[in-house]
Structures are given as C-alpha cells and as structure tokens.
Amino acid sequence: MSQPMFKPVLPDPAEKPPERVYLDYYRLAEAPFAITPDPDFLFSSNGHRQVLDAIGYAIDGYMGFVLLTGEVGTGKTTICRALLDRLNGKAETVYVINPSISGHELLANILADIGTPPEAGTGKKELIDRLSRHVLANHWQYPFVVIIDDAQTMPLETLEELRLLSNLETDKRKLIQVVLSGQPELLNMLADKRLRQLKQRIAINCHLSPLSAPETESYISRRLHVAGNQGQINFSRAAVRLIHKASGGIPRLINRVSDFSLTAGYVEDSPAIKPAHVKRALCELYDFNLQANGCGSRKLLYEWIVTTVLLVLISLAFLITPIGAGDTAKTKMIEVPPAHGPAILPLK
Incomplete structure (x- = not known):
C-alpha cells in the first residue's frame, strides 16, 4: 500500500467552509472536494460497500458490537453518516461524536x-436500568443502535x-447494537487485557483501506458529477496518477489536492486539470521545493526576471534623480505592472 507524501492538515470543525473561487468558472453547483462528511458524496468503492453491508448485516442480526477502523481521512465518519441515513426509519439511533x-x-x-435526560446525581445502575426499560419497551421490532465515532479517544x-x-x-438477541468507529490505535486499546471481555464481544471487525489508483479516478469523477460537472472539467489521467501518489489513496487528502488543483486550473483559465496544476497545488498546500517538484515554469521565471529588472530600474531612477532641485525637478513615478498572478491562489 502506498503511503501519502504528506500529512493531512486538519481543519477546525467550527470553521466556515471557504468560498471556492472556481465555482462559477467551472459552472459547478457546489464545491466537489469539501472535506465535510457529506453522505451525498459517498463513493461506494468495493471496500466501502463491503463495510456498510457488513455493519448492516450485524445490526439486522442483533449481534451486538461492531468494530470499524481506518486511518485518518479514509472515510469512517462518512460511513457513519451513511449508516445513519440507511437506518433512518428502520432503527432508533444515537450518534456519539465526542466520546x-x-x-x-x-x-x-x-x-x-x-429524550429521557436523567436528573443530576442519578447513579450508574439507575441509568442502565432506564436504558434497559426503554429498549425493552420499544425495540422488539427494530434495533436500537449506538454509533460512536472517534472511539480511540x-x-x-x-x-x-x-x-x-x-x-x-x-x-x-442483543438489545443494543454498538458500532465503534476509530483509528487503528483503537485496536491497540482493545488488545489491553483489561478490555479482553469487550474484545470477545465484537461480532464483526471491519477495516477501511485507502483507495486504489483506479478507485481514485472514479472517486474524483463521482464527486465532480455530484457537484454538477457535465463534462466541462477533465482531470487528465496523469494528473489523477499524481494525486493518487501524493495522497496515498486517502480520500481526505485526495479532496485537498484536487480542490487546490481546480484553483490552479482556474488561475490558468484551463478546463483540463493537468499534472502541472497538481504540482502547483502541492506547492501551495505543503510548500514543496519549487525546482525539485516542478512547481516553477518558464513563464513564472520570465515574470520574475522582468519584475526584478523593473525594480532595479526604479531604484536607479531614484538614485539618479537630484534631491532638493526645487519645483523644476520632478520625480517620475513608475508603476510596475504586476505579474499575471501567483501559480495558484490560496483559498480563503
């Protein structure tokens, strides 16, 4: 399995999603590569389908505990949200996001x-008894499911x-179905001898792996389609290969690189996303070395040379202009034309 070339930069969950400068240019209804876990953008790879089916099978069979693990950014939270949608109307669910x-x-x-909050000071036994009474009274016909995300915390x-x-x-049957979703550290925690009884109760153990190269291509196409792409945007296969290599097939990293690659394409007025755009996205995201990673270009070098020469001429003009020559001496201000813009615009 390939490893990502960089570590993900995790956003503040409370942060407002940034505006994408390229939406109007590419005629998209929404940002295709936002990193929020939107079930509408769920990509059903073989691995994701198998995981959802396995968890659904365990819940339908009232098996008790199910374990879901995966590296950061592989889509565990998206799976949890998709599971909630799938269970809507078929089960009573509780989703714990801060465990x-x-x-x-x-x-x-x-x-x-x-809907039955306990009074302050209620003991643990009474809490369990209340939950037991609720489940016994309401869940003979459909499951009661507790989904715990970030369970490694x-x-x-x-x-x-x-x-x-x-x-x-x-x-x-087991009256309460529990889905534990977390990073691989959760497996290490369950190996602790103090949790051996809990480990023995896990009926199904699922693991989300990164996407393969062909799945990465399908993943990008799927998200573009959901966002409104009808052929106006095209990621070249070489660009997709580079995105897969850089991200290691981790969906969250694929999203970040693809998002910035679209911005690079927008800056260059290009409907086709090419490896050069991906490289510039990587430079903008992770401050890669320009020469080593091909982020520079002859055009950018030319613009740098022209700008530098103009700045030198301005400096010489100020040095040559007499100082204190009265009203007869006027300094001519030279406005340096800006370069055509950076290789990529940072997202706000």
Missing part, C-alpha cells in the same frame, strides 16, 4: 439523546463500562 468522557456521562448522554474505563450494554439482551 472522550466517562462511562457515567456516556450513559447520561445516550438517555438525553433519546475514549478512556479505557469508558470502553470497559460500555461492555455493560452488551448485558442488555434476551435469550434470542
């Missing part, structure tokens, strides 16, 4: 999410207490 809390707080949050004690939920069962 770095105590077991007591986790139980209280689950109860609050289903959970304290070991909380993970161990989570095991208590598996004790809520009948003779035929």
Whole structure:
C-alpha cells in the first residue's frame, strides 16, 4: 500500500467552509472536494460497500458490537453518516461524536439523546436500568443502535463500562447494537487485557483501506458529477496518477489536492486539470521545493526576471534623480505592472 507524501492538515470543525473561487468558472453547483462528511458524496468503492453491508448485516442480526477502523481521512465518519441515513426509519439511533468522557456521562448522554435526560446525581445502575426499560419497551421490532465515532479517544474505563450494554439482551438477541468507529490505535486499546471481555464481544471487525489508483479516478469523477460537472472539467489521467501518489489513496487528502488543483486550473483559465496544476497545488498546500517538484515554469521565471529588472530600474531612477532641485525637478513615478498572478491562489 502506498503511503501519502504528506500529512493531512486538519481543519477546525467550527470553521466556515471557504468560498471556492472556481465555482462559477467551472459552472459547478457546489464545491466537489469539501472535506465535510457529506453522505451525498459517498463513493461506494468495493471496500466501502463491503463495510456498510457488513455493519448492516450485524445490526439486522442483533449481534451486538461492531468494530470499524481506518486511518485518518479514509472515510469512517462518512460511513457513519451513511449508516445513519440507511437506518433512518428502520432503527432508533444515537450518534456519539465526542466520546472522550466517562462511562457515567456516556450513559447520561445516550438517555438525553433519546429524550429521557436523567436528573443530576442519578447513579450508574439507575441509568442502565432506564436504558434497559426503554429498549425493552420499544425495540422488539427494530434495533436500537449506538454509533460512536472517534472511539480511540475514549478512556479505557469508558470502553470497559460500555461492555455493560452488551448485558442488555434476551435469550434470542442483543438489545443494543454498538458500532465503534476509530483509528487503528483503537485496536491497540482493545488488545489491553483489561478490555479482553469487550474484545470477545465484537461480532464483526471491519477495516477501511485507502483507495486504489483506479478507485481514485472514479472517486474524483463521482464527486465532480455530484457537484454538477457535465463534462466541462477533465482531470487528465496523469494528473489523477499524481494525486493518487501524493495522497496515498486517502480520500481526505485526495479532496485537498484536487480542490487546490481546480484553483490552479482556474488561475490558468484551463478546463483540463493537468499534472502541472497538481504540482502547483502541492506547492501551495505543503510548500514543496519549487525546482525539485516542478512547481516553477518558464513563464513564472520570465515574470520574475522582468519584475526584478523593473525594480532595479526604479531604484536607479531614484538614485539618479537630484534631491532638493526645487519645483523644476520632478520625480517620475513608475508603476510596475504586476505579474499575471501567483501559480495558484490560496483559498480563503
């Protein structure tokens, strides 16, 4: 498996999505490579389909615990959101996105999410009893599913207490289905002997791998199509190969490089995204060495030389112009024409 050439730069979740300068130029309805986990942009690679089907199979079979792991940016949160959409109307779901809390707080949050918030000071046993009564009363016909994202941030004690939920069962089925989604560190946590009982209760273990080169090409095409591309944008195969090599097939990194590549294409008034645009995107994103990675061009070199010469001439003009020559001596201001723009415009 290829490794990405760089580490992802993670955005602030509260940050407003930046405006894309290229949307009107490329006649797109929305940004095709935003890194928010939008289920509309879900790309069903073989791996993603298998993971969704496996999790759905475990939930339909009331198997209890399911484990989903994958590297940062491989699409775990998108899978969780897609699972929520798939279960809509077919199960009662609780989605936990900040699980770095105590077991007591986790139980209280689950109860609050289903509309029965506990009073302050309610003990753990009472919390479990309330949840048990709710599930027994409402979930003979459809599942109760708790999806925990970023599960690798959970304290070991909380993970161990989570095991208590598996004790809520009948003779035929587990009453609560739990999906633990997290980075590979979660596997190391589950290897701790203190969690051996929880590990034994995991019915299905799924792993999301990076995309292959052909899948990367299909992924880019899919996102462009959803955003409104009807043939007005074309990523060359060489550009896609470079994007795959740079990103290691990790969707979040593919999005970032592709997004900036579109900006580079916009700057050059080009409907075709070529390797040169990808290289300039990489330079802008990760400050690659211009010469070593081919980010420069003869045009840019020419513009740099012209600008430098003009600046030298201006300096000489100021040196030659007499100082204090009264009203008869006037300094001629020379306005240096700007270059045609940087290789790529940074996104705001």
